[in-house]
Amino acid sequence: MLFGRSSDNKPAAPVAPAAPSFEDQLPTLREFLREYNRIAEVCFNDCINDFTGRTTTASENSCVNICLEKFLKVTQRISQRFQEQQMLMNENQVVAGKAKGLFQ
Numbered sequence: 001m002l003f004g005r006s007s008d009n010k011p012a013a014p015v016a017p018a019a020p021s022f023e024d025q026l027p028t029l030r031e032f033l034r035e036y037n038r039i040a041e042v043c044f045n046d047c048i049n050d051f052t053g054r055t056t057t058a059s060e061n062s063c064v065n066i067c068l069e070k071f072l073k074v075t076q077r078i079s080q081r082f083q084e085q086q087m088l089m090n091e092n093q094v095v096a097g098k099a100k101g102l103f104q
Contacts, residue, residue: 039067043063044064046067047063047067
């Protein structure tokens with residue numbers, strides 16, 4: 001095969017990257033569930049305070065929605081800042097590498 005073509009000049013079938021195994025994804029799943037449970041507990045404890053009925057009140061529903069929205073916005077902002085810091089660190093490493101003559 002040469003440059004994506006097989007020996008009979010037909011395009012080669014694309015090779016899909018191997019999917020991570022369940023065992024490889026397990027730590028990520030555990031972390032997701034841990035965060036999900038944490039935010040559910042925080043919002044529940046902050047917002048749900050009337051246990052006299054079977055349903056939640058409109059104010060409780062509103063509180064839970066606001067709580068979750070704040071959590072998501074904070075998480076997104078933290079992720080953005082982390083990415084910015086990573087980019088700065090990478091740029092600094094490239095500059096330092098150039099100064100040491102590691103990059104041409």
